[in-house]
Amino acid sequence: MDLIYEKCNHRQAFSIPKGQIPEVSFPQELKRQHPAELPEVSELDVVRHFTHLSQRNMGIDTNFYPLGSCTMKYNPKIADVVSSFAGFTQLHPQFLYSEVYHDCIQGALELVYHLEQLLSEISGMRAVSLQPMAGAHGELTGVLMISAYHKHHNNTHKKTILIPDSAHGTNPASAAIAGFQVQEVPSNSQGTLDLDCFRKSMNDEVAGIMLTCPNTHGLFEKDIQEIAELAHKYDALLYYDGANLNAIIGQCRPGDLGFDVMHFNLHKTFATPHGMGGPGSGPVGVNERLLDFLPGPRVTKNDDHIFNLEYPKNTIGKSAPFLGHFLVAVRAYVYILMQGSEGLKEVSRKAVLNANYVLAKIRSAFPPAYDRLCMHECVLTAMPYHDFDVRALDFAKALLDRGFHAPTVYFPLTVKEALMIEPTETETKETLDQFCNTMMELAEQAKQNPDELRKAPITTPVQRLDEVKAAKELNVVHPVNTSKP
């Protein structure tokens, strides 16, 4: 398919309206010497170009998308409808700080205030701030609060953050950027945190522990209570990475489990279209200990039901401009109200049921990394096909030819030839059956005809990519030539 630059035929789809502002003459040296090489095509050509591109998308609205760890579930369209109400989309962010427009934003502030309360209730945390823009940003905000807490208490000896080897790579990155040293804690043979190693790693220098629960093996950290007790004995704060909150929502609450600080992935758990750069939202929740350190400003409500902005006493400051990704928050708000508490319980029940269904159906061909019930996703291995020189990557590519998005592969790093499958709660049994049958066929093909499998995909717009070349010779610049014929 040609790039829009290659389609350039110097027809213009847009004419700039005559302005009422008088023209100003620029000095010659500030003027462009050559015309800007913009792709110019007719309006219909623009429409066709981008429509064709969009038809090549594989997304949750077109295909089953079991991309483990990413929670690619169906995002109810009503949330998009509500978030496109003019009352939300036409608000200028600067209204927040304008006396004149104070009345105009009361509704938006009320939504923020109410959503923060709902998230507090769901998580068992004392308070929530919607500011962070995405999961990893929430992590960084949370770890910065841990840092501020220890500084406030003169805990200058607190230098390290403990992180399990199964964690998402963003955890150590967030801790390092916040100025901490990272110490890895291994998993045990059951796929959960090795409690003995954890005990040995705990000392006065530990500022915090970052845990994902269920962890990236799709398993519940059953020793969480003991971990929390030990952490608090050393005045270390326990961080809950909410990446997998969808597995436990409505069943148990991080606040009750002993976590001090957490982030939510609103776009995952509370259903906003995401992936490929779609907008995220990573609110942080804290318990009483960190309440005063939350990012500001926060939305408060006075006795006359007027909403205002206030900074917490020891705030770490702004973690994002304005109130974060507001329209993602609107979608999450709609989703939570639509589900209600019973609906949210059903979300986690079905997410776990579906993952275990897939696990049970294909485990004879793709053994689980840990032989036990899983939570919302299952981590399997393609190791049985190693001898046929067929890898997890080959299965991922072959699935594309059969109309499925690939699962996550080679993560978590603790599992060889990992296939990480997260079906989510929104898929029907029929879809899961089709996927499982396809996986079983591919397993057979791997033994009978491995060469074919290694050639996949053959039906996609581009076939097998040279990943080594892409990594080593990164080149994202396309030579532009739109000069007039």
Next chain:
Amino acid sequence: MYPEDVRYTENHEWIGEEDGLYVVGISEYAQEQLGDVTYVELPEIGRHVRQKEPVAQVESVKAAEDIYAPVTGVIVEVNEALEGEPELINLDPYGRGWCFKMDDIDTAQYRRLMNREAYEKYLKSL
């Protein structure tokens, strides 16, 4: 696949003596697990490192992993060829794919590392 004359760590580095210095690289198992290596970040020369301290990083199409100092000592030389040809790690992990050389090492630590037999047994347990 696993030379006799070097020692191995649980994190799959190898270290061997050569002309009075100690050469460090990653094992055949490690390169196979990583897949095609696309980038290697090498340590600074002259840096004093402690055993198990992360000193270099190797990136592949699958993952980015730390290379740890197998023993306490000083980094005295790095394999600059890896900057242009990181694939040497895949092609020749014990030869042209070496990563860095160390001096003034803790020889007691060195002697406690696994020999080939112990390392092969360790690999079977994984």
